Amino acid sequence: xxxxxxxxxxxxxxxxxxxxxxxxxxxxxxxxxxxxxxxxxxxxxxxxxxxxxxxxxxxxxxxxxxxxxxxxxxxxxxxxxxxxxxxxxxxxxxxxxxxxxxxxxxxxxxxxxxxxxxxxxxxxxxxxxxxxxxxxxxxxxxxxxxxxxxxxxxxxxxxxxxxxxxxxxxxxxxxxxxxxxxxxxxxxxxxxxxxxxxxxxxxxxxxxxxxxxxxxxxxxxxxxxxxxxxxxxxxxxxxxxxxxxxxxxxxxxxxxxxxxxxxxxxxx
Amino acid sequence: xxxxxxxxxxxxxxxxxxxxxxxxxxxxxxxxxxxxxxxxxxxxxxxxxxxxxxxxxxxxxxxxxxxxxxxxxxxxxxxxxxxxxxxxxxxxxxxxxxxxxxxxxxxxxxxxxxxxxxxxxxxxxxxxxxxxxxxxxxxxxxxxxxxxxxxxxxxxxxxxxxxxxxxxxxxxxxxxxxxxxxxxxxxxxxxxxxxxxxxxxxxxxxxxxxxxxxxxxxxxxxxxxxxxxxxxxxxxxxxxxxxxxxxxxxxxxxxxxxxxxxxxxxxxxxxxxxxxxxxxxxxxxxxxxxxxxxxxxxxxxxxxxxxxxxxxxxxxxxxxxxxxxxxxx
Numbered sequence: 305x306x307x308x309x310x311x312x313x314x315x316x317x318x319x320x321x322x323x324x325x326x327x328x329x330x331x332x333x334x335x336x337x338x339x340x341x342x343x344x345x346x347x348x349x350x351x352x353x354x355x356x357x358x359x360x361x362x363x364x365x366x367x368x369x370x371x372x373x374x375x376x377x378x379x380x381x382x383x384x385x386x387x388x389x390x391x392x393x394x395x396x397x398x399x400x401x402x403x404x405x406x407x408x409x410x411x412x413x414x415x416x417x418x419x420x421x422x423x424x425x426x427x428x429x430x431x432x433x434x435x436x437x438x439x440x441x442x443x444x445x446x447x448x449x450x451x452x453x454x455x456x457x458x459x460x461x462x463x464x465x466x467x468x469x470x471x472x473x474x475x476x477x478x479x480x481x482x483x484x485x486x487x488x489x490x491x492x493x494x495x496x497x498x499x500x501x502x503x504x505x506x507x508x509x510x511x512x513x514x515x516x517x518x519x520x521x522x523x524x525x526x527x528x529x530x531x532x533x534x535x536x537x538x539x540x541x542x543x544x545x546x547x548x549x550x551x552x553x554x555x556x557x558x559x560x561x562x563x564x565x566x567x568x569x570x571x572x
Numbered sequence: 573x574x575x576x577x578x579x580x581x582x583x584x585x586x587x588x589x590x591x592x593x594x595x596x597x598x599x600x601x602x603x604x605x606x607x608x609x610x611x612x613x614x615x616x617x618x619x620x621x622x623x624x625x626x627x628x629x630x631x632x633x634x635x636x637x638x639x640x641x642x643x644x645x646x647x648x649x650x651x652x653x654x655x656x657x658x659x660x661x662x663x664x665x666x667x668x669x670x671x672x673x674x675x676x677x678x679x680x681x682x683x684x685x686x687x688x689x690x691x692x693x694x695x696x697x698x699x700x701x702x703x704x705x706x707x708x709x710x711x712x713x714x715x716x717x718x719x720x721x722x723x724x725x726x727x728x729x730x731x732x733x734x735x736x737x738x739x740x741x742x743x744x745x746x747x748x749x750x751x752x753x754x755x756x757x758x759x760x761x762x763x764x765x766x767x768x769x770x771x772x773x774x775x776x777x778x779x780x781x782x783x784x785x786x787x788x789x790x791x792x793x794x795x796x797x798x799x800x801x802x803x804x805x806x807x808x809x810x811x812x813x814x815x816x817x818x819x820x821x822x823x824x825x826x827x828x829x830x831x832x833x834x835x836x837x838x839x840x841x842x843x844x845x846x847x848x849x850x851x852x853x854x855x856x857x858x859x860x861x862x863x864x865x866x867x868x869x870x871x872x873x874x875x876x877x878x879x880x881x882x883x884x885x886x887x888x889x890x891x892x893x894x895x896x897x898x899x900x901x
Contacts, residue, residue, distance in 0.1 A: 361797060385800030395792050398653045399845035409791070412784055413800035445844075465799075 308373050310469055310501045311335040311358055317366035318350075318357055326365070327353045329525045335518075337468075340495040340502045342512035345522030346546055351505040352393070354522070355473055358503065359390060371469075385413035389462030391455075393473040397446050403457050404442045407432055410464030428464050435490065436460035452483040459487065463494075470494065472504040476511075484508075488515045513537055514561040521545060537565040576849045583856035587635065590860045594634075594867040595627045599874055625762075633760040634866040635859035636768045637825050638835075640776065640817040642858020645832020646839075646850055647779055647814040650790040651807060655837065656720050656895055659818040660829030663699040663726035668815075668822035669753060670730045671695025673737050689771055692819035695730075700815055702726050720896075755828035755881025757866050764824050771820035775813045776855060782810055783847040790845065828881045830888020831858055837891065 313333045319326040328350045335341045343351050356362040357369055360376040369376045371384070389410070397406075410432065411425040433439040436456040446454060455475060462470060470491070476484040492515050494500040506512050512519055513533040521528045521536050523545045529536040539552045548569055555564040596602050600622060602610075609615035610623035641659060648657040648664075659665045675691035706722040738749050751758070785806045788796035797803050821828070835858040839850050862884070869878045 359798065361794070381797060381802055382800035385798060388798070390795075390798035392792070392794050392798065395795055397791055398655065399649075399790055400840055401791070401845055405787075405844070405846055406791070409788060409795075409799060412788065415784070417781060417784060 309334045309370075310337050310339075310372060311503065312370040312373075313358070313367070315367035316354075316357060316364055316369060318353060318362060319365050320353075325525070327525050328357070331367070331522075331525075331527055333520055333527070333530060335501060335503055337501055338495055338499040339517045340491060340515055341504075341518050341520070342516035343503070343505045343520045343522065344507070344509055344512055345520075345528070348524075349522040350525040351522055352473055355471060355503070355505055359388065359471060360384065382413050382416075385465065387467055388469045388471060389465040389467035391458045391462050391470075391472040391475050393477070395458060400445050400447065402443055402445055403438055403449070403460075404429070404433070406446055406457055407438075407442075407460045407464050410461040413465060428466050432460040432463035435463060437486070452479045455479060456483070456487070459490070467500065469501045469503070472502070474505055474507065476506065476508065484511070491515065509537065509542075509567045510555075513566065514555060514564045533565055537567060542567060579843060579849060580852055580856060583853055583860065587856050587860035587863070590863050590867070591631050591635070594631050594863055595623055597867060597871050598622075598627060629762045629765050630757050630760040630866070631863055632765050633757055633768060633824065634863040636765070636772050637757070637821045637828065638831055638862025638865075639855040639859035640768075640772045640821050641828060641831040641862070642835035642854035643776060643779055643851060644814040644817045645858075646836035646847070646854040647782075647786065647810055648832065649836060650786040650847060651810055651814075652719060653790060653792070654719060655840075656833070656892065657723075658830065658833040659814075660727065660827065661720060661833065661892070662723040663703050663730060664696045664815055664818045665822055665827045665829065666727040666730035666734075667699025667702075668692035668696040668819040669827050670733050671698075671819065672823045673734050673749070677737055686767060689767065689820045689823040692823040693816050696815040696819040696822070697812070699726055699730065700811060751879060752826040753881075754879030755826040755884070756869075756877070756879055757825050758870075758877060760825070768820055768824055772817060775817045775820075778813050779810065779817075780851050780855075782806065783851050786810065786847045786851070790847070826881065828862070828884055830884045830892065831862055833895075834884075834888050834891055835861055837895070 311334070313331060316328055316331040317326055318328040331354070343354060345351050353362065357364055358371070358376065360369070360379065363377065371379060372387070376384070407429050408421075411421060411428060414425065415421060433442055436459050438453065438456050438460050441449065441453065446457065449457065459472070459475065472491075476487050479487065488511050491502050491504065495502045516533060518531060519533050519536040520530045521541065528545045529541050537552060539550060542550050542552070550570060551568045552565050553568065555562055555566050557563070592604065592607070595607050596604055602619060602622065606615050606619050607623055610620045645658045648659065648662060649655055651657075669692070671691040671694050672688050674695070675688050703719070703722045703726050706726070707719040734753065738746055741749060785796065785801045788799050788801050789803070789806065793803050836850060836854045839853045839857060843849055843853070862880075865883045866880055869880045869883055872878060
């Protein structure tokens with residue numbers, strides 16, 4: 305694998321058609337291989353837009369986005385899909401489809417139109433089902449699952465791609481604390497042990513602070529701060545961006561993330 | 573995975589059984605033995621004429637038309653992520669019918685058997701374009717119910733145009749045109765078999781090859797993109813080819829609704845919605861179903877013949893209502 309940054313963004317600008325102001329205005333960032341990188345910020349600050357630009361779904365109005373050293377637009381969709389697993393937000397299935405079929409779709413980029421699945425494909429599917437703890441309902445229909453279970457299935461589908469990069473848009477929305485923690489633990493393990501580069505958008509400042517190596521705090525399309533959690537999550541910055549009074553304390557531990565900054569919003 | 577070929581084999585056997593049955597029954601009942609004789613060139617001349625010139629081509633046309641409609645329904649449903657999508661409901665059949673009628677009225681008589689399906693294709697594409705435009709305009713994104721409404725509105729509009737055109741037709745033309753509009757295979761011949769095959773077989777093969785991209789599109793367009801599909805290209809190709817299938821069937825056999833609704837739905841209920849099974853299974857079951865319906869159409873009230881579209885609608889409409897009122901499918 306090349307040693308350069310996985311994502312490299314320079315002076316990125318984007319404006320939706322007919323919109324009054326830019327969704328993103330002058331954003332630069334770099335995500336290094338094997339990092340866990342979290343994008344945080346208030347609603348409408350441009351987080352999901354940024355992900356779509358990183359993935360080449362939207363095209364920049366200005367500036368550039370590189371993936372593994374090449375402009376993301378120059379990659380074929382299939383080549384990208386062989387490298388980047390995506391967990392989108394708000395996917396709804398209409399037709400009856402089993403968990404195993406859904407996770408199996410993660411192998412499509414490796415199979416092409418007519419290729420037959422081989423032992424490597426089956427192994428990737430089994431491993432993904434196991435790691436996301438969805439194997440016991442592998443034959444069940446997606447529509448019969450709870451929100452948390454469904455979310456884990458989507459992550460399993462991304463893992464079945466055997467990606468070197470994982471991009472997730474609010475993967476723990478509507479999950480209870482156990483399932484939320486399990487997903488963050490899984491992401492940390494993927495990044496630490498398997499060297500997968502993880503980029504995620506989240507509203508959970510405290511979990512982002514504990515698990516991410518670097519944070520990007522977006523404020524109405526411009527970076528308010530970027531860097532390690534301890535630098536980004538200062539009382540002044542958070543209060544300015546979110547317009548709410550907070551206290552910042554250190555995570556009491558125990559655990560390897562003892563001392564990570566933790567935000568508590570104050571009552572009025 | 574080995575279940576897929578077995579299931580398809582089962583459907584093929586059922587279709588073959590319906591085929592044999594449909595050749596034996598009719599105004600003259602022919603025992604199986606004499607049907608076999610006729611098929612292999614033996615037997616008496618009357619039986620050979622009935623089997624080879626009348627019933628066999630008609631049965632093959634029924635299989636092709638039903639298979640194409642079942643497949644087109646499954647493809648439209650995947651593209652629109654909507655279990656109610658179907659050529660008739662979407663107005664595609666109506667558009668194709670206007671194209672075909674216009675071609676006849678404007679006197680594209682030359683090579684009519686081949687050119688009318690093309691005129692029908694133009695009408696079908698016009699219809700699907702209109703429906704998608706209305707639906708996306710009204711609902712910002714494709715809302716299920718708005719889409720169905722748009723389809724029904726466009727279908728009603730095209731229906732009115734056809735009726736307007738028919739007002740000016742002579743008595744005999746009028747009668748045959750009305751029968752054609754209600755769906756009928758009474759005019760099926762070996763020529764229709766050849767024309768249909770030329771239009772349908774390549775289209776069916778292309779769509780069957782798109783099973784994996786359609787699996788992804790049925791989940792969501794964004795997901796399909798992230799899993800390596802060139803979404804716009806696949807959608808365009810699938811819409812074009814599925815519309816072509818509908819257009820060819822309408823040109824030959826008129827408007828037959830609800831096959832594209834009933835058939836894929838039955839397969840999904842039994843075997844789930846993996847398109848690698850769903851698409852070929854819809855072809856086989858659609859063919860068998862329409863052949864059974866046509867056999868009923870020409871025998872139930874013999875010597876009178878019932879319109880085929882009436883029979884499929886009698887089965888299809890109640891199912892449509894059940895699907896529409898029970899949201900989860």
